Amino acid sequence: MDKKVLIAGAVAIAAVAGGIFYLAMPQEGAPPVPVTSAMHSGADTAAAKAADEVIVPELSQLARSGEVAFNENCSACHGKNAAGTENGPPLIHNLYRPGHHSDAAIFGAAMNGVTAHHWRFGNMPPVEGITEAKLRWIVAYLREMQVANGVK
Numbered sequence: 001m002d003k004k005v006l007i008a009g010a011v012a013i014a015a016v017a018g019g020i021f022y023l024a025m026p027q028e029g030a031p032p033v034p035v036t037s038a039m040h041s042g043a044d045t046a047a048a049k050a051a052d053e054v055i056v057p058e059l060s061q062l063a064r065s066g067e068v069a070f071n072e073n074c075s076a077c078h079g080k081n082a083a084g085t086e087n088g089p090p091l092i093h094n095l096y097r098p099g100h101h102s103d104a105a106i107f108g109a110a111m112n113g114v115t116a117h118h119w120r121f122g123n124m125p126p127v128e129g130i131t132e133a134k135l136r137w138i139v140a141y142l143r144e145m146q147v148a149n150g151v152k
Contacts, residue, residue, distance in 0.1 A: 051080035054092055057148035059141065066141025069134040073127050074110075082145055089119040091142055092149045103139045110135055 059067060070082065077088030084090030095101065095118050108114070113126040146152070 051083040054081035054083050054145070055148045056081060057144060059144055062137055063141040063144040066134075066137035066139065068137075070138050070141050073130055073134065074138065077121075077124075082142060088121050088124070092145055092151060094151055096142070097146065097151050098143065103143075106139055106142070107132070107135050110138075 070078075071080075074082075077085060078091050079085040079088070082091040084093075089095075096106075109124055110127045110130050111132075114124045116123050
């Protein structure tokens with residue numbers, strides 16, 4: 001194989017991997033938001049919980065921004081505290097742990113929509129008007145919520 005083709009292929013793979021890494025990593029610089037979470041008590045199992053049973057930890061600034069963005073863009077289907085509704089699955093669930101649904105998968109679902117594959121809720125459409133910055137915040141929020149509720 002031609003050396004130039006191999007180098008070009010390696011550069012392309014590195015660029016794609018770098019882009020995925022960038023999108024998956026939370027970025028600092030989230031705007032300050034008021035603390036809207038309160039501590040809740042409840043079981044710490046990985047199973048889906050009612051919103052009032054989900055443990056809401058002390059969130060980082062990035063995750064607090066994510067909570068606001070989640071409530072504006074995702075909670076209509078995924079519920080308060082990401083506990084799910086009749087219109088969308090709970091994200092505080094082992095199916096959405098990082099090892100099963102990566103941060104990049106969450107970005108892809110929100111940006112492009114996703115075909116139903118775990119739940120009875122049907123296909124998820126793309127989230128209208130969502131930005132990469134808001135998704136970084138939302139993913140930080142979801143991951144902190146998941147850890148607090150035993151989803152690892």
